[in-house]
Amino acid sequence: MNIPGSGIFKGLVVTARNFVGSYFEKDRLTTEQYPEERPTLPENARSFPFLVYDGTDPETGMRCVSCKICEKECPPQCIFIVQDRDAAGKAIKRPKVFNIDIAVCMSCQICVEVCPFESIRMDNAYELSAYDRFSSLLLDKSKLLKSNTYYRSIHPTEAAETDGRIEADRLKKEAAAAAKAAAAQKAAAEKAAKAVEAAPELQKPEASA
Amino acid sequence: MSALDSVGSDEARTLDISLGPQHPSTHGVFRMNVTLEGETVVKLKPVFGYLHRNHEKIAEKNSWLAAMPYTDRLDYICPITNNWAYAFAVEKLAGIEVAERAEYLRVIVGELTRLQNHAAFLGFVLGDMGAWGSALMYAFREREKILDLFESLTGARMMCNYMRFGGCRCDLPPGWIEAALKVVDYFPAFLDEMEALLTGNEILLARLQGVAPLGAARAINGGMSGPVLRASGVDYDIRKVDGYGIYNRFKFRVPRGEVGDCYDRFMLRVIEARESVGILKQAIAGLPGGPIVNPKAKQRGFRPPAGEAYGRIESPKGELGFYLISDGSDRPYRFRIRPPSLINLTLLEELCIGTKIADVMIILGTVDIVLGEVDR
Amino acid sequence: MNFFALPVHFVQAPNELKAWFLSLLASFGVPAWLLVVISAVLVIGTIIGVFLVLFALTSVLERKILARVQNRYGPNRVGPCGLFQPVADGIKMITKEDLVPRSADKIVHFLAPVVMMVPALMVLAILPYGRDMVPAELDAGILYFFAVGAGTEVAVFMAGWGSNNKYSVLGAMRAIAQMVSYELPLIISAVVVAMVTGSLAPSAIVTAQGDFAFGFFPGWYVFTPWGFVACLLFYIAALAESNRCPFDLPEGESELVAGHLTEYSGFKYATFFMAEYVGMFAICGLLVTLFLGGWQAPLPFLTIVPSWCWFFGKVAFVAFTMIWVRATLPRMRIDHLMTFAWKFMLPMSFAAFLAAACWHYAGRGPLAWALSAVIVGVPYLVLGNHFTARFSVTNRRYQFSE
Numbered sequence A: 001m002n003i004p005g006s007g008i009f010k011g012l013v014v015t016a017r018n019f020v021g022s023y024f025e026k027d028r029l030t031t032e033q034y035p036e037e038r039p040t041l042p043e044n045a046r047s048f049p050f051l052v053y054d055g056t057d058p059e060t061g062m063r064c065v066s067c068k069i070c071e072k073e074c075p076p077q078c079i080f081i082v083q084d085r086d087a088a089g090k091a092i093k094r095p096k097v098f099n100i101d102i103a104v105c106m107s108c109q110i111c112v113e114v115c116p117f118e119s120i121r122m123d124n125a126y127e128l129s130a131y132d133r134f135s136s137l138l139l140d141k142s143k144l145l146k147s148n149t150y151y152r153s154i155h156p157t158e159a160a161e162t163d164g165r166i167e168a169d170r171l172k173k174e175a176a177a178a179a180k181a182a183a184a185q186k187a188a189a190e191k192a193a194k195a196v197e198a199a200p201e202l203q204k205p206e207a208s209a
Numbered sequence B: 001m002s003a004l005d006s007v008g009s010d011e012a013r014t015l016d017i018s019l020g021p022q023h024p025s026t027h028g029v030f031r032m033n034v035t036l037e038g039e040t041v042v043k044l045k046p047v048f049g050y051l052h053r054n055h056e057k058i059a060e061k062n063s064w065l066a067a068m069p070y071t072d073r074l075d076y077i078c079p080i081t082n083n084w085a086y087a088f089a090v091e092k093l094a095g096i097e098v099a100e101r102a103e104y105l106r107v108i109v110g111e112l113t114r115l116q117n118h119a120a121f122l123g124f125v126l127g128d129m130g131a132w133g134s135a136l137m138y139a140f141r142e143r144e145k146i147l148d149l150f151e152s153l154t155g156a157r158m159m160c161n162y163m164r165f166g167g168c169r170c171d172l173p174p175g176w177i178e179a180a181l182k183v184v185d186y187f188p189a190f191l192d193e194m195e196a197l198l199t200g201n202e203i204l205l206a207r208l209q210g211v212a213p214l215g216a217a218r219a220i221n222g223g224m225s226g227p228v229l230r231a232s233g234v235d236y237d238i239r240k241v242d243g244y245g246i247y248n249r250f251k252f253r254v255p256r257g258e259v260g261d262c263y264d265r266f267m268l269r270v271i272e273a274r275e276s277v278g279i280l281k282q283a284i285a286g287l288p289g290g291p292i293v294n295p296k297a298k299q300r301g302f303r304p305p306a307g308e309a310y311g312r313i314e315s316p317k318g319e320l321g322f323y324l325i326s327d328g329s330d331r332p333y334r335f336r337i338r339p340p341s342l343i344n345l346t347l348l349e350e351l352c353i354g355t356k357i358a359d360v361m362i363i364l365g366t367v368d369i370v371l372g373e374v375d376r
Numbered sequence C: 001m002n003f004f005a006l007p008v009h010f011v012q013a014p015n016e017l018k019a020w021f022l023s024l025l026a027s028f029g030v031p032a033w034l035l036v037v038i039s040a041v042l043v044i045g046t047i048i049g050v051f052l053v054l055f056a057l058t059s060v061l062e063r064k065i066l067a068r069v070q071n072r073y074g075p076n077r078v079g080p081c082g083l084f085q086p087v088a089d090g091i092k093m094i095t096k097e098d099l100v101p102r103s104a105d106k107i108v109h110f111l112a113p114v115v116m117m118v119p120a121l122m123v124l125a126i127l128p129y130g131r132d133m134v135p136a137e138l139d140a141g142i143l144y145f146f147a148v149g150a151g152t153e154v155a156v157f158m159a160g161w162g163s164n165n166k167y168s169v170l171g172a173m174r175a176i177a178q179m180v181s182y183e184l185p186l187i188i189s190a191v192v193v194a195m196v197t198g199s200l201a202p203s204a205i206v207t208a209q210g211d212f213a214f215g216f217f218p219g220w221y222v223f224t225p226w227g228f229v230a231c232l233l234f235y236i237a238a239l240a241e242s243n244r245c246p247f248d249l250p251e252g253e254s255e256l257v258a259g260h261l262t263e264y265s266g267f268k269y270a271t272f273f274m275a276e277y278v279g280m281f282a283i284c285g286l287l288v289t290l291f292l293g294g295w296q297a298p299l300p301f302l303t304i305v306p307s308w309c310w311f312f313g314k315v316a317f318v319a320f321t322m323i324w325v326r327a328t329l330p331r332m333r334i335d336h337l338m339t340f341a342w343k344f345m346l347p348m349s350f351a352a353f354l355a356a357a358c359w360h361y362a363g364r365g366p367l368a369w370a371l372s373a374v375i376v377g378v379p380y381l382v383l384g385n386h387f388t389a390r391f392s393v394t395n396r397r398y399q400f401s402e
Helices: A006-024 A069-073 A110-114 A133-137 A148-154 A156-208 B055-061 B067-072 B079-094 B100-128 B134-154 B176-198 B202-208 B216-221 B227-231 B262-285 B340-352 B357-367 B371-375 C003-011 C013-027 C032-069 C085-094 C106-126 C141-149 C151-162 C166-197 C202-208 C225-241 C267-291 C300-304 C307-328 C334-361 C366-388
Strands: A049-053 A079-085 A091-101 A120-122 A145-147 B014-019 B031-037 B040-047 B254-256 B307-315 B318-326 B334-338 C399-401
Touching: A006 B134, A006 B176, A006 B202, A006 C032, A006 C307, A049 A148, A069 A079, A069 A110, A110 A120, A145 A148, A148 A156, B014 C166, B031 B357, B040 B340, B040 B357, B055 B067, B055 B334, B067 B079, B079 B100, B079 B307, B079 B318, B100 B134, B100 B176, B100 B262, B100 B357, B134 B176, B176 B262, B202 B262, B202 B357, B202 C334, B216 B227, B216 B340, B227 B254, B227 B262, B227 B318, B254 B262, B262 B357, B307 B334, B318 B340, B340 B357, B340 B371, C013 C032, C032 C085, C032 C106, C032 C267, C032 C307, C085 C267, C106 C141, C106 C151, C106 C267, C141 C151, C141 C166, C141 C202, C141 C267, C151 C166, C151 C267, C166 C202, C166 C225, C166 C267, C166 C334, C202 C267, C225 C267, C225 C307, C225 C334, C225 C366, C267 C307, C334 C366
Parallel strands: A049 A145
Antiparallel strands: A049 A120, A079 A091, B014 B031, B031 B040, B254 C399, B307 B318, B318 B334
16 A cells, blocks of 8 residues: 555655755756857857868869859758859859858758868858848858868868868879879870981981982 | 627537647647537547648659758657658668668667657656646756767757768767767666656646557557557567668567556656667667768769659657659659658547547647658 | 843844834824824735735746756846846836737726735735734634635636636636635634634634643644644645646646636736735745744744744745645646545545544543544545555556567
8 A cells, every 4th residue: 555645755856856956966957058158069060051262362272163063962952153254254163153041051961961072061150140131141152261270170070081081182183193294204205216216317318418 | 798698508518729729738830629518528620731841842853862851850859760761761762781880870879869759758748737847857958968969970969961871971979989878878867767756646647547548459540650559559669570770689678558548658658768778778889880871872863763662660759651752863753751640640539539628738748749740 | 222132122123113113203292093003004014015025036936946946047137146037027017018808898807906916915914923923913813814815716707707708717617616625625724723722813823832842842733643634735725725736727828828817918917926926925824823833933942033034934935845846746637636625635634623623632642642643544545545546557567578
């Protein structure tokens, strides 16, 4: 025979323990008082995309070549790209216009995954409230371009991996270029040697004349 | 005209009220047109569609990969299991094998999702009953720990977008397994605290026991699945029946109730959570190395062969299935979701007739619906 | 001033202050009848002021205590530790638009908050706040308390009816049913104490609890078997009378909107809120008077602390337990509520009545204690198990399959 009311009493004991515990145990009272205390985001945290540029000048250092793969794969289609053209009207590998509407963006990170040129990455800034949607939340190229130094500061591991990949690609390209140059040099030397062999026959008629 | 002018006429006996769509306890924008006679419910018509977002149509317009983030937003309390169901259906359609390490990772994050869903459920049901949020806050304290784990793994607390065809998107950061093990080790203590707070509580017992019992045959005929079905005494858990993924490598028990009333549905999720803790410990212990995605599977520009497939998993709410038809192109021809929350609502009117108005919220709470899934 | 009389002066500070002020006025030649009026006004003003300040403090402290139970901070932005929150709430309530439905009964709708507030304040007149500190010394004080306190129930129905809204009427009818059902155990528990004391005057009841058993154990009625049960019943009935959790069905937010208060906004809503809290304090005060020894100190040497401090300390403690209960328990359904009142609390209150009578006539010795314990214990176990046998954890089994 149980004492009726004991279940209620046990419940009261649990709440009393939580009440007293919230003054003394740190992991009971887990509130972070925003905006005085800001949460420490883990390294992987993502909010909205940004474009990475190497070096100090955004326009010359940006990695984007306007391949438009991210625009095609974006699920809510919030990216808008227009390729740049040079003075003669030929397409060059830069975007003239690169807009992302972060009011539409769903932070899915697919653009980052599909980019072959390591140029678009996820930022982790979350205090982005604005009063006007189109002037503040439609980010154009100038607002999206952020340096690689910034990228290294927010996502160190990812940035190190990306830099490693870019470095490996560069070395491979240099090695390929060096091999190509060496091969071209070798071919030119062979061609020159062949021309020298042919040259004495050319000079003979002149000598006999 | 005063409220009681029609006393004595037929229309005075019944009262039509509309619960929702703005209501603190309807778990979303859900409306119920209830006809009351005194305190007792005589008719109940659910009205939903307030959260319809054209998910299935959008998926026909975008590529196969682009449909993955949209599945996060289906049952937004358990995003990762939604991802898993979709990836599983696509893998079945195209015959893709899943990497070994990825299978273990899927089980780990899937069971963590089940834990945090059941914790949130406990909190919400108690809040509906008027327990002024104490149980809700304790439950959410645990859920926050799990969401922090998800954030450090996938980058987002809720809309994780974690599964890919043939594996997972990203690998574990250093220290994640230790943090996950700490959360899993503490979880049974949290469940014990909740049981001490709630389970012996006479008021709670009186409000949950005997309310809306559901028999096994009726549950099966009504298309119920998940904890609602098992509470009615039917031994059916898709993890055991289909053995999808690597679930047949883990030892775990499937609980079932006898009466199928609100108390059984409530307690069953608590017991299931304890079993999930067991599965998690086994999965974390057995995690192998290796790649996390099948290198032969394409993500971008994925073109499965023409055909159709139905892939289903045991999500925390019930049987979540995706029926996909492919015509060989790079976007789905038909993308149909079998939402457990919607199909579990089939018997809502039947469960509620004859109960008091105060019980309707409890019954809805124990069926555990999420409007993102009901309306898609 | 005599140095050894200082403690007495401090302990009787309110009375001393009043006497000093009146003598000051008398020295200015104020006529005697005016002095009586001024004395009454001073007392009334002080009591209303104290209780309104207590109400303001409790509204913020309740939120902070609830918050701490839920492991979070309560309001802590307005003022030090958030204690000026009631000022902010008050400004918000006053500046809200006062909506009255077009088809509402204007007079009834307007008078309901007034009719709620006035009895809640009037019952504060008979509580003994300290030694020789009763505003109105009535021989039938307890009777006056319950008679006037019933006025709040009329106000609840006026609020529901006057709003001309079917949800309000529904809510009001449930509230009335609840309050009327719980009046009986409330009054019978009070009658038990009055019977043992032999008087309905609150100050006599407090004085009767003044002796210390074995020289140090306080002779409060709560420490007797029948008194403990009667106190518990009074406490539960007090929760139901003030519409507090677990009996807050009339205000059930997750059910039918706000019940009888749906059509009230702004200052009228604040008045209802205030009346509910003042009523809660009044009933806590009566509980302290009847069962917890009123202004008596728990140990003989602690009488240096003023008696009014003890009274308000005990009231604060009882209010704290009410907040604690609110944080823990879910709401009861209307039929469970009624069953509990009529089939459990009413028989238990009769059992307490019988136990008290046996305790008194068996000579108040050890045999009397044992007898009264049995007379309340047996019905509690029998009735309690009869009701909880239907709902029990042990009658549910869960099967597992591998």
